[in-house]
Amino acid sequence: MKYIVGILFTLVVLFIATYFLLGLWGINLLEAGHFSKILWTTAILILTAIILVCFIILPFFGSGRQGKYEDTGKVAQRKIE
Numbered sequence: 001m002k003y004i005v006g007i008l009f010t011l012v013v014l015f016i017a018t019y020f021l022l023g024l025w026g027i028n029l030l031e032a033g034h035f036s037k038i039l040w041t042t043a044i045l046i047l048t049a050i051i052l053v054c055f056i057i058l059p060f061f062g063s064g065r066q067g068k069y070e071d072t073g074k075v076a077q078r079k080i081e
Helices: 002-024 032-061
Strands: none
Touching: 002 032
16 A cells, blocks of 8 residues: 555656646646647556566565574574475
């Protein structure tokens, strides 16, 4: 659940930053003609975030606590099978 909240928070921050940067360049994002582009962009961002979390972040950075190491209170040692 915390991953979903993190993804949504990241998307909101990216949207706000994009909105202000486009406003700085004089581009009005929230016009009626831009809504389909906004929906496509949001869908692409969500899909990219899901792909990053599922295939890159979790396998590479979340594998330390899946039982591959003994918990002896000392320096981590690989389990002897």
